[in-house]
Amino acid sequence: MKLLYWFSLILFTAHSTNSQQSVDQLINPELPSLLEMYRFLHANPEISYQEERTSAFIAKELRSLGFEVTERVGKYAEPHRISYGVVGIMKNGNGPTVLVRTDLDALPLEERTGLQYASKLRTKNDEGEEVSVMHACGHDIHMTSFIGTARILTKLKNRWHGTLIMIGQPSEERGAGARAMLNDNLYTRFGRPDYVLALHDNASLEAGKIGLCEGYALASVTSVNITVYGVGGHGAYPQTTKDPIVLASQIVLALQTIVSRENSPLDPAVVTVGAIHGGTKHNIIPDEVQMKLTVRAYKEEVRKHILSSINRICDGIAQAANVPADRMPVVKVDETEFTPSTYNNPELTHRLTATFESVLGKENVVKLDPVMGGEDFGIFSIDNTIPLCIFWLGAVDPLKIEKSKKDGTPLPSLHSSQFAPMSEPTIRTGIKTMTSAVLELMKSRDERILRDSFGE
Template sequence: MRITTVRLLPHLAGLGALFLSATNVIALDSPTSSDSVLPQALIDKVSTTLDTDTLRLTAIFKDLHQHPEIAFMETRTAAIVAKELKSLGFTVTEGIGKTGVVAILKNGPGPTVWFRADMDSNSVRETTGLAYAAKEKQRLPDGSEIDVMHACGHDAHVTWLLGLATAMVAMKTDWSGTLVVYAQPAEEVGLGAQAMVDDRLWERGFPKPDYAFGTHTAPGPVGTISSSPGVRMAGVDQLDITFNGLGGHGSTPQMTIDPVVMAAQAVMSYQTIISRNLDPQASAVLSVGSIVAGRDNNVIPETSVLKLNLRWFTADVREHMLKRIDEINRGIAIAAGVSADQMPTRLMKGNSGPLINDKALVARINPSLEALLGQGKVIDHFPAVMGSEDFQEAFKPLGTPYTFLLVGVAPPELFAKAQAEGRPFPYSNHNPDFFVDLSAIALGAKVNTVAVLSILAKR
């Protein structure tokens, strides 16, 4: 096993903590079982196969990037996935969890591996200036339009999945078992994986997974990945708080109960939950991402809505945060004179538990990934981060061992420049300037394929 030590920059946070340049990684090699490493000839075959497919994959990626779709509206993306996988000979089922796609390729006896890509985009206006940037707004069911962008790399995830599927079909003589690739909706809102489970994912006769994999973009340098065991990401909750007031004219506030003031008080009071109610050594985040209240300058509205995001690693911390949120809300409402039947309400919208990579599975795939990428390019020992995922929720009912990899997608020269300037990365996920360097398209598909072959390759 390879032991890795790292020098962490003090200002690294979120997904940024998962990636450093190769110059910040010191690899201490110890003997590794040769049985766990794929033959170099097979790894080279993966590279050659996907290098040949790079132009096609890049075209698919650019098309997906130009046509982003938000949660549960990924109909165009899902149709592309289904069409491509059917043409490869997969047995395809569409419409699971509204837009999810599951595709099965049986290739003899052996383990069953599931591999996931999420499809949805963000409500962000792109500013990258790319020739293939997203420019059109997306129309919502209510007729309104919003800016949309793949600011978290899900377009790359889908492309990598299609690259994996193509390579595995081309290399069918090199492996045995069953490969299931699936495209998941609505990861950004934390509801997609559970939606597929609720839509009878495990009751449709699909082969049950022995192992599961997923990959995600991160703005580390192209050619570097994070594949680490144990707790990797925090649990997450998305919730809305509604304050009920009494509306009226802005000139006569004494005749109203102002929900905007209650919302403002709540935003500030919530911050004391982390600083004063939790153990200082407990990791947690509470963010208010949106305040929705009123429309006109001179009208005090009837209601205000706060959209909250919680991050946590343990159930007791989560429950304590929710309890204190409710207590703060009620206290503010009582102080404002709200009647007992109009107390604030809490709507829970999406939830995922912490993501915990299987230690044995990580140890099994990492030697081959390092053989693919080079020494020091597979970062295997990092602290967990507050970023979250719902990938693992699909496999919670089955107890499937899984691992989730993060793949660097930033140009190495931009990454080096950012580090020299004291910044962890040149850009971050969910920002309007986020982009996936095109050199990462084939590389991400190679990482996917080598990970899967680490389980399914003939020995």
């Protein structure tokens, strides 16, 4: 028995090293055309809700690899919008169904990277204003890694079994695309996955490295609009008015006590008032003030508590000021752009950590803290009933990180007009990790039997 164990261990180790070599060997010849694709996607970005050409590009690439492709998948809450979701299916015998997602959209931002292939494009936003467009969140890196992964997996069909679903998701930056695709019966039309995977580039992690975060990884994002009504009048006679600017100021400060006084310090949460607008002139007390808030939390009960507290505080402050009953503040939660928190299934995250360590070396796989940023990717887990994992892909030149640590030079963050990922090692690592993640989850039966034989 012992002998058999060691024999299979040697066989397995040799096999997995060879496998990795073959993934590397398969990536090398693809890289020049993929880097060219990256530069093209980078120079041709489209903002959320407008990903028509980008989605057609991804659909064409998947189709050329033999995927069964459906375009324009998705239904937004606003019926006039077209959803540019792409679904590519590759069936390869019996086995699990794995979904790999890339996002497609860019941001309304003027690029200031100075790169040769920098975007110079301009477009019209929802309000009809002309805006610049830039892939400042690295979704072009995601798409290139995604196509690279699809190319390698189609060449390695003898190494995996099951159904691979590769989707291009629109409008991530508006928190609307994932929900739109599910609203269009994504899982009933194309199959419910057993695992859901994505990667996101990271603006403070070295290219060549991968970061994982187990459990809650990104926060839920809730946009809240508040209108504080008053009774306007002359600035010199405040006694004849109900001043909404004073009320709004009290509300802003009171809102800060929700997280600090009502919420457990062990449950992360943020309430930020990001916009406040009211009034026109020095000596006029206006009739109303508008406020825009973002609320972040991991746990749903924390989010619900914060939202009910916002209502209670607004009402309480208006009542204390004796605002007429028909002029009470109105609090509206913008449900169309709400995204739940992203929870990385711990078991799946452990499994992928081990896979990435064997592929990249332990030193290149780091554990990262959760962030209060948001993503709509978590929606694909259907309330965490499907194991999901999104991992961070290092995108920064290691020399720049070293310099930043030494002299404090700030690194451009995601959504910065100067964010310029180090394309080659980042895309290579993106393909290597996503390919190995899919192979791990869909590996051939003989490999599974081999692993089972030594108790994994």
